[in-house]
Amino acid sequence: MDNNLAPAVKVDNVSVLFNLNKEKIDNLKEYFIKLVTRKLHYNEFWALQDVSFEVMPGERIGILGFNGAGKSTLLKVVAGVLKPTKGSVHVDGVIAPLLELGAGFDMNYSGRENIFLYGATMGYSRKFIETKYDEILSFCELEEFIDVPVKNYSSGMRARLGFAIATAVEPEILILDEVLSVGDAKFRKKSEAKIQSMFDKGVTVLFVSHNTDQVRALCNTAILLEKGRVTASGTAAEVCAIYDEKVNKKR
Amino acid sequence: MLKNICKYRYLLKEIVRKNIKLQYRNSILGVFWTFLQPLLTTLVLVLVFSRIFGKDSSAVLNYPVYLLCGRLIYEFYTQSTKRAMRSIVQSASVIKKVYIPKYIYPLSNVISTFTTFLISLSVLVVFIAYFQLFSDSPVNLTGYAFLAFVPIIILFLLCVGVGLILSVLEVFFKDVEYLYDVFCMLIFYFTPIFYNVKQLKLDNTLVLRTMMANPLYSIVSMFRSCVLFGEMWNWSWFWYSLAFSVICIITGSVVFWRYQDKFILHI
Numbered sequence A: 001m002d003n004n005l006a007p008a009v010k011v012d013n014v015s016v017l018f019n020l021n022k023e024k025i026d027n028l029k030e031y032f033i034k035l036v037t038r039k040l041h042y043n044e045f046w047a048l049q050d051v052s053f054e055v056m057p058g059e060r061i062g063i064l065g066f067n068g069a070g071k072s073t074l075l076k077v078v079a080g081v082l083k084p085t086k087g088s089v090h091v092d093g094v095i096a097p098l099l100e101l102g103a104g105f106d107m108n109y110s111g112r113e114n115i116f117l118y119g120a121t122m123g124y125s126r127k128f129i130e131t132k133y134d135e136i137l138s139f140c141e142l143e144e145f146i147d148v149p150v151k152n153y154s155s156g157m158r159a160r161l162g163f164a165i166a167t168a169v170e171p172e173i174l175i176l177d178e179v180l181s182v183g184d185a186k187f188r189k190k191s192e193a194k195i196q197s198m199f200d201k202g203v204t205v206l207f208v209s210h211n212t213d214q215v216r217a218l219c220n221t222a223i224l225l226e227k228g229r230v231t232a233s234g235t236a237a238e239v240c241a242i243y244d245e246k247v248n249k250k251r
Numbered sequence B: 001m002l003k004n005i006c007k008y009r010y011l012l013k014e015i016v017r018k019n020i021k022l023q024y025r026n027s028i029l030g031v032f033w034t035f036l037q038p039l040l041t042t043l044v045l046v047l048v049f050s051r052i053f054g055k056d057s058s059a060v061l062n063y064p065v066y067l068l069c070g071r072l073i074y075e076f077y078t079q080s081t082k083r084a085m086r087s088i089v090q091s092a093s094v095i096k097k098v099y100i101p102k103y104i105y106p107l108s109n110v111i112s113t114f115t116t117f118l119i120s121l122s123v124l125v126v127f128i129a130y131f132q133l134f135s136d137s138p139v140n141l142t143g144y145a146f147l148a149f150v151p152i153i154i155l156f157l158l159c160v161g162v163g164l165i166l167s168v169l170e171v172f173f174k175d176v177e178y179l180y181d182v183f184c185m186l187i188f189y190f191t192p193i194f195y196n197v198k199q200l201k202l203d204n205t206l207v208l209r210t211m212m213a214n215p216l217y218s219i220v221s222m223f224r225s226c227v228l229f230g231e232m233w234n235w236s237w238f239w240y241s242l243a244f245s246v247i248c249i250i251t252g253s254v255v256f257w258r259y260q261d262k263f264i265l266h267i
Helices: A028-036 A071-079 A111-121 A126-140 A155-168 A185-200 A212-218 A236-250 B002-007 B009-023 B030-052 B055-059 B063-090 B104-134 B143-172 B175-190 B205-213 B215-229 B235-266
Strands: A009-020 A043-055 A060-065 A086-091 A095-097 A173-177 A204-208 A221-226 A229-235
Touching: A009 A071, A028 B175, A043 A071, A043 A086, A043 A221, A043 A229, A060 A071, A060 A212, A060 A236, A071 A086, A071 A173, A071 A204, A111 A126, A111 A155, A111 B009, A126 A155, A126 B009, A155 A185, A173 A185, A204 A212, A212 A236, A221 A236, A229 A236, B002 B009, B009 B104, B030 B063, B030 B104, B063 B104, B063 B143, B063 B175, B063 B215, B104 B143, B143 B175, B143 B215, B143 B235, B205 B215, B215 B235
Parallel strands: A060 A204, A060 A221, A095 A173, A173 A204
Antiparallel strands: A009 A043, A009 A086, A221 A229
């Protein structure tokens, strides 16, 4: 890999602190009572601590970890949804978060209208989406239902539409959470082929999984998260071996 | 920052478009309600205040036009700020998953309500035209009517500022929604919508001053000066409402920027 390239994703000493209050205070009365009686205490919890790594363009990194290790928090930080308490994240390129397909949909809007809305959510103009419109439509195979409000779609149809839009705009960075199990077997094959073709084009991938076989197959490098800290990083094979060992020890 | 605004201007446009489209979807008369609703509510108010209660309201020249001016402005103010207030909480599912500059939500709601407000202003045009043609006491229409855009712009700024502040408060305290409903009712009676302040014959200057502290008082008065009385407004109204709106916007932006990163933990 060319070392002169700037990293596509650079996570620098990121820490995230959550204040877990025992009960959520969302009304004024409770807030003032607790403030006056000084019961406004929080349980502090570091979801991520001093996490640093870099992902070069075209690199595919696997993020391994047990439940509650901070994987989803890390993805949220990279996607820009969550601001880190300390440290910084620098992302160079367009991110397509495939974690929640159709998160930007409006249920009362038709499929056609949602394509433009979702495109705009990712920062694309109406004109640009119009050039991709036919591609999206033929990929998701929803031609008959495109003028029906999305609230009447099945969850599989919604996911198909979301997947078609998110991948049609050719993002530079792809965030994959677990395996993509979108729609039926036929569509799954199609979506796997699409992702493979994006791999071939050199898209940068952040892949979260429990399954080390998938990580070995998909990724070149990997990191292991444990209780919010990076405990191992290196090639996918090395990290997967460490992870498997830990899984066996736990048993 | 600027690059960010540039990139997401499409999103702003799309959300404004969506809000307007969805507002009247599934209603038979559709966008026609933008005209019908102010028309009908004004008729009700005219009926109540010039026939049933105090006949002296008709002392105000062109009372229906007078009332419509106030009502349109009040309605836009409350609708837009209420929508902006709920906008962040309502978009929780998107905000939690995709990065979007969050100010887009309150802003787009104010803009979409503003658009329907502009459309509904045509009812006012019809009213004025009616009085010009068929009434013995036509509206004093002068060139000042073209200045009506000034109070409208000030009103827009005010709504953006108040909307930003309310949207932040709503994220942390849901009570604000109920409190604000009551507050809007208070404003309805404290703004000269269906009455004229002079007609109240207030001796108590404190009460009068409280009423005038309401920026909507100045905005409604300026608007009426332009379109109804055909004269230049009182400049103190202009400066007061402009300063109030600008301060609201600055406060709103500062509060919003300061707390926006915490939204995700509370919605």
